[in-house]
Amino acid sequence: MSNNNLNFEIQKLGKCKIPSPMKSSHFTNDDEHVIYETNFKTLKKYIDKGETPPMFEKAGPREKIFFDSSKIKCGIVTCGGLCPGINDVIRAIVYSLHYHYKVRTIYGFKYGYEGLTYKFQHNPIELTIDMVADLHEKGGTLLKSSRGPQDPEEMVDILEQMNVNILFGVGGDGTLRGLNDIADEVKKRNLKISVIGIPKTIDNDISYIHKSFGFESAVSEAKKAIYGAHIEASGAKNGIGLVKLMGRHSGYIAANATLASSDVNYCLIPEVKFSLEKFLISLKSRLEYRSHAVIVVGEGAGQDLMKSQNEKDASGNVKFADIGLFLNDKITEFFNKLNTEINIKYIDPSYIIRSIPANPNDSVLCLLLGHNAVHAGMTGRTNMAVATWNGGFTYLPIPLATSKRKKIDPDGFLWSSVVSSTGQPDLRP
Amino acid sequence: MSNNNLNFEIQKLGKCKIPSPMKSSHFTNDDEHVIYETNFKTLKKYIDKGETPPMFEKAGPREKIFFDSSKIKCGIVTCGGLCPGINDVIRAIVYSLHYHYKVRTIYGFKYGYEGLTYKFQHNPIELTIDMVADLHEKGGTLLKSSRGPQDPEEMVDILEQMNVNILFGVGGDGTLRGLNDIADEVKKRNLKISVIGIPKTIDNDISYIHKSFGFESAVSEAKKAIYGAHIEASGAKNGIGLVKLMGRHSGYIAANATLASSDVNYCLIPEVKFSLEKFLISLKSRLEYRSHAVIVVGEGAGQDLMKSQNEKDASGNVKFADIGLFLNDKITEFFNKLNTEINIKYIDPSYIIRSIPANPNDSVLCLLLGHNAVHAGMTGRTNMAVATWNGGFTYLPIPLATSKRKKIDPDGFLWSSVVSSTGQPDLRP
Amino acid sequence: MSNNNLNFEIQKLGKCKIPSPMKSSHFTNDDEHVIYETNFKTLKKYIDKGETPPMFEKAGPREKIFFDSSKIKCGIVTCGGLCPGINDVIRAIVYSLHYHYKVRTIYGFKYGYEGLTYKFQHNPIELTIDMVADLHEKGGTLLKSSRGPQDPEEMVDILEQMNVNILFGVGGDGTLRGLNDIADEVKKRNLKISVIGIPKTIDNDISYIHKSFGFESAVSEAKKAIYGAHIEASGAKNGIGLVKLMGRHSGYIAANATLASSDVNYCLIPEVKFSLEKFLISLKSRLEYRSHAVIVVGEGAGQDLMKSQNEKDASGNVKFADIGLFLNDKITEFFNKLNTEINIKYIDPSYIIRSIPANPNDSVLCLLLGHNAVHAGMTGRTNMAVATWNGGFTYLPIPLATSKRKKIDPDGFLWSSVVSSTGQPDLRP
C-alpha cells in the first residue's frame, strides 16, 4: 500500500517456513495491521475514494520464522546519547533471543558503530543471561556508545565475517539512517542479514512513534529540576528559576514536564518562535504581580535569537547555541538596566536526566520493544524499526521513520494545553 | 450511530450559543471523532458493509458553550477507594473552571455521595484556587470519600437547591452508575444540570478507556513491593516472596507490575483460572531448581478455590476472600507435608499503593482529564465521562462505560507477554 | 579498665609486628580512646574517685598489623533477618581486604552459620572485586542468610580446614553470641583466627552502639507507610490508619518514624506498657474531635495484652503475637459495640522496609564499618565488634555488646520528644 507518498511496506529477506520454537498462546498474523489515522474525518477520505488507508504491520511473534534460530548469531549495538531504558532494551533482546528462540551466540558491539569497524579495535563481547540479568536496574548502556556514522561497507564486512544474522541497533535518527545504509549494503551483497532498529530518542521526536522509550522517565526527572527552580524562585525576592531541558528540534520534554509540574509560568519550545522583547516585558509584569517566575526552555528554542555557530558535533548535528545561558544573560541585563534586583537561578539537569534508569512504565515499554524487535528479526524482516502506535506495537520501515521529524503542532491540542496551563501570553514575534 | 448495539451518542442539555470565554488557539469541532477500532481487518468489515464504524467524540474546548459560565455554580464529588491522582483531578477542574471559564462558585461535596444527602450533614466546602494550589503534591482526596450509592432524588434536590449547574463526579463503576441515576433524575425534572464523570479505577478495568489515571503510579509502587519480595526470597533458603496486588476482576496491575519487574516467576490474575495443585507442583520444581521464587497474585484471582463468603461491602461489591493469605497457608501446608523448610514472606502493599501522589505522567493525564471534563460540562454535555482512546482524549457515554468491565484477554498480547516474561507454565485446571 | 562490671578490653591474638601495607596519611594509635560517658555530672564521679572512666578503643588502621596480609585467607558470613546495608558491608570488607591489604582469598559462606557446617552442604563462594562492585545498589545479602546457631566446634573445624584467618560475621544479638562461641573455641584450640562482628540490628537495639547500620534507611521507608496510613485515614469518615513497625524489644523505629512523620497520633512501643482501655477511650475522643487517627505500633508493644504463645523461631527468639492484627480486631470490636462506623486500614510494611538498599548515609556508615572491621582483624583483635560512639568509630568487645539490650528510656529525651510530638496522653495502665 502506498498512499500519500508514504511507504508502509516492510522489506523481508525471504519466506518464513520454519516453525517458531517459541511457546506462545498468541501468534500475530501477517495480515494484522494498525491504521495510522484514527480521526474519522481524515479516514473517511480514504474510504470515500475506495483507497486503503495507511497502516502499520502489527508487531508480535509469528508462527513461522525465517531463521533457524538455534543456529544463528546475533549482534546488538547502541549509538548516540544516553537515554533511560537502553539497558532494558539490551536485556529484553538477550532474554528473548535466549529463552524464546534458543539463540546461543549474541555479540555486543561496543561504542556504537565504532564497534563495527576495524580501526577502533573495540572487541565485541559475548552477551550472556548472567551479564544482563540485573542490567535494567542501571542507567546508561552496558555496550557504551559513540556518535557519528561509520563506513557501511566495513560494518557489513564485519557482520559477514562474524556470521551475524540479525543486527539490532538502538539509536536515534542518525543511527536509523546508519542501519538503513547497512541494510542497503546487505541487499547489494545479497546477504541474509536482518537489520532491526529500536528507535531511541529522549526528545520523542521520531515520526510514527507514539512515545519513545525513556521519554516518560525523562519527563519525571525533569519535573524534579522544575521543582527546584520553583522553590528557589519563590524563596527569594524577584526570584527567577530558569530550567533548560532537552529538545533540539521538538519541545516534547519541555511541554510535558510543564504539564506535569504546576509551577511553570513560561514554556519555550523550538516549534514556537518567541520575541525576546515580548518575553522580557511579560516577565517584568509577572514579577511585579507575583514576585517570582519559573521558565522552562527546550534547548532548541530561540536559536534564531542567537548568532548561529554552524558548528557540528560528531553525529553531524548542528551544535546549538546555549539558549539557557543566553536567556540567563539577557534577563539579568534587562533587569540591571531597569535597576531591579532579581535572583535568577539557572538549572541544566540534562546529564542527570539522561542517565537515570528507566521508570517502571518505560521498563515495560522497553521489554516489549525488545521482544518485538527479536520477533521481527526472526521472521527475516529488515530495514525496519519497532514502534508503538494507537496503543499497539507496530513495525515501521526505517526510511519512513527517518523521512521527517515529529514536532509539536503549535495549533494542536498539546501546545494549547501547555499555554492554558501556564497562562503565558502569546510571545510570538 | 449505533453499531453492534453500542451507543456512542452523548446526551446534551441543549444548543451551544454562547461564545467561550476561553482564550485558546485550538478549539475542537463537534464533528471530530476518534474511531474505536484500529485493527484494519475489523474496521474493514464496517467499510465493506458501508457502515460507519463505532467512534468516540473527541474531547476538547468548543468555541460555543451552553452555560453562561461566569454565572453558574459547579460541584465536585469524589467516591470509592483511594487512587493516585484524585487531588490532581480536583485541582485541574477548579483551575479550569476558574481560569478558563471564570466560574466563581465551586462546591466540594464531602465524603462521596453522602455529601449530597441531608442525613449525613457533611457541609460542602467552597473550593478556591488557594485551597487547591498545592493539592497535586498529596495523595488521597481533599474531599474525602465514602462507598455506596445514595438516593438520586435526594441528591438532585440538593443540586437544585444549591443551584449547581455542573456536577463532576470522580469514581469507579458504581460511582458512574450513580451519576447515571442522577442524570436520569435531572432529565425527569427537566433541569439544566450537566453530570460529568471522571472515571477512577486503580485496577484500570473500565471499558473504552485506554489507561485510567493512577494506574501507572500504582504499577510503579507495586514494583517496589515486588522488589522487596524478590530480595527477601533470594536472601533465604527456599525463600518465597508472595505479593498480593489490587485487581478484583481484572489483573492489569499484577500483569504490568510483573512486566515492569524482572523477578516474578508466577503471575496469577482473575481472568485466568489456575489449579492449586499444578501451581504447587510447579513451585516445588522451581525451588528445587533455583531455591527461591516470587509470586504476584491479583486479589480477584483464585476466588473459585476458596469457599465464597457472599459478603458485600458498602459499595455493594462482593467481599473477596483473601487469596494472599489463602496461598500463604496452602504453600506452607504443602511444603510442611513434604518436610521441606521454606521461608515465605507475604506482602500486601495495597494501602501504601493507593495513597501515593500521582507520578508525573499521571499528573499530566489528570490535568487534561480535568480540563476536558470542564470543557464537556460547559457545552451542556451530560451523563458522560472523559476518557482516553487511541492516543487522544474522548467523551464517553456513561451507560456505555458501565456496560461491561475491561479485562485482560487470556489469548491476547498482554497476557502472552506476561507468560513469556515469567516463564511460568500453563497452570489452568 | 573494668568499672561497673563493664569490661571494655579487647582480646588480641598476639603482638603486631608487621608494617601495614596500607597507604594512609592517618594511622590510629592503640592508646586512643573514646569515652563512654559524655554527661559531665556522671563523668565527674569517676574523676573525683581518681578512676579512669569507661571508654572504648578508637577504631582505625594501625601502622603495625598482626597478620601477613597478602598470605592469609578471610571469610564473611551474614546471619539473621535482612537489613538495609548488608551488601554494602560485604562490599566494603572485600574492597578493604583487596585494595588496602592485598588479601587474595576471600570466602563468602552462604546461608548464615549453616554455611560453616558440613551437613547443609552450602559451598562457600570466592568473592572477587567484580562480584561485589555494584553490590551496594541492591537490598538483601549476596551471601543469603539463615537463622539460628550451629555447633561452634564444627564451624571452627571448617575455618581451620580452609585456613581462614579472619572471620567477619554480620548479624544481630544471636549472631554475635555465635561469634563469641567461635572465638572461645578458637582460643581453646590456640588458633590464630580473628573473629570480628559487624553488628546488624534494624531495631537499633544493640548496646554501646549509637546507631546501627540500616536503621536510618528503615526509618525513612517506614515514614512512607505512615504517609499512606495518614492519607487513608484522612480520606475516609472516622478513618484509622494503623501501621505495625519492627521492634521486638525496642521501639526505636516506631519512635523515630513518628518524629520523622508529622501525622502520628499514637505511638506504642515495647518499652512503655499501655492500657488497651485507656487507648480505646482516647481514640474515641480523637475521632470525635478530628474524625481520623494514625497509630504506629512497634511489634513488641502490648505483648502482655495478648495470650502468650511461647513459640520460638529458628533463632531461638520468642515468637511474638501480632499486636497489629490484635489492635485491628480490638479497635473494630470496640467501635462496633458503640455502633460507630469506622474505616480502619492496617499496614504491615516490614518486608518492604527490610529489603531496600541502604540510603546514602547508611552507605557511608557501612563503608566505614567494613573498613574498620578489616583494620581490626588485621591487627589480630578478636571477639569484638565495630561500633560507633560519640561521633567516632570504636571497637567493642562482643561480650559487652551482648550483655544487655539497648532500649528507649521512658523517662528520657527521645520518648518525651515523641510524646510531645504526637500529643498522645499517658496511656500507661
Add this chain to the structure above:
Amino acid sequence: MSNNNLNFEIQKLGKCKIPSPMKSSHFTNDDEHVIYETNFKTLKKYIDKGETPPMFEKAGPREKIFFDSSKIKCGIVTCGGLCPGINDVIRAIVYSLHYHYKVRTIYGFKYGYEGLTYKFQHNPIELTIDMVADLHEKGGTLLKSSRGPQDPEEMVDILEQMNVNILFGVGGDGTLRGLNDIADEVKKRNLKISVIGIPKTIDNDISYIHKSFGFESAVSEAKKAIYGAHIEASGAKNGIGLVKLMGRHSGYIAANATLASSDVNYCLIPEVKFSLEKFLISLKSRLEYRSHAVIVVGEGAGQDLMKSQNEKDASGNVKFADIGLFLNDKITEFFNKLNTEINIKYIDPSYIIRSIPANPNDSVLCLLLGHNAVHAGMTGRTNMAVATWNGGFTYLPIPLATSKRKKIDPDGFLWSSVVSSTGQPDLRP
C-alpha cells in the same frame, strides 16, 4: 568555664521563676552538660591539671521558665541560601510555641533581615498552625529569604515596636553574626528580648555542631548527580563525569557524597590544595587504564589556581571563581593538546540539591532543633544557638559558633577514608 580561650557560657535575660506550662515527663536540669572532648587523651590533660574540661549546656525543656509564655509574642526570620529543612524548623518552632507554651502570636518576618527593616516594606505575616501543618513536605522557606546584614538598631526598633520577646533566626555564619549584633543592641537597651539561632549551613561548616540540618539530605541528593556523572562517563569512550558540589570553605558534602557513592575517582576539596598538573597527569593514566573517570569537586577547591575576582555577594562573601567550569576547560584543553578524544560531562546540581525537602532523618533533627530553640528562648537564654554534639542536643553561645569555621582535617579520619575509598594519589603541590 573558660578554657583555651573558649567561652562556653550562655547569656541569660534573668532568673527563671515561672513554672513551665509544658507537660513533660522529662525536664533537663541547668547543671547537665555535654563535654566537648571525647578523646580520653585530650580529656586527661584537663583532669590532670584539675581543670574542668570544656563542655556545652544540655538542651531541653526546663521546669521553670523566664517568660510568661501565653502572653508573649515571638518572631521567626530565615536568612541566606536555601537548605533542606528550613520549613521543618519553622514548623517545629510554631508547633512548640503553640502546643507546648500556648504562645498565641508568632510573626514570620519575610525575606530575611530585610523583613526586620522599614525600608523594604515586607510586612510580617502571622503564623498559624494551619499555615505550617504541611510545611515540612516542601523545600525552600515559607518566609522567603535574602542575603546580607541590616542595621541592628533598626531591627531592634521593630522588635520593640512589635513587642517581640523571642526572635528565632535560621541562618548561617553571617546570620548568626547578625543575631549577635541584635543581642548586643538588645542588651544595650536593656530589653527583655531573647535571640536564638538555629544554625543553617548546607556545607556543615559551623564549628561545635556535629551535623547541621539539611546536610544529610544534600549528600543524598548529591549522590544522584554523581550517579549520573558515573553513568555518563562509563557510557562513552574516555568519558569524564565532573560534578561540582557545594562547599565554599569546607568540603564535607563532596567528601561524604564521595563516600556514599562508590564511583568517584577524584575528590577535590577546599581544605586540600592540589596541583593542576599532577591532577591532569593522574587523570591521563586513569583514562588509559580504565577509560573513564568521575571527578567530584567542592566549589571552594582550587581557588588558588584561578585568578581571584575579589567580587563579593550581597552577604559579603567573596564570590568564588567557578572551579567546575575551570576544570572543564583545563581538562578539555589538556587532552586536546594530546590529541586524545574525550567525552566530558559537567554537572552542577547545586540548586536542585538546595531546594529538596528534608529527608526523614533531617526532619527529626529539624523537629528537635526547633523544639529546643523554643525551650531555650522560654528560659530567657539569648545570643545562643541550638546544636548537636556527641549524640545530644546542646546550647552553644553564638560568639563561639562564629569564632572559627569547621573544616575537614587533611590528616584526619574523614579525609583518609575518602582517599582510601577513591584510591586517588596525593595531588598536593
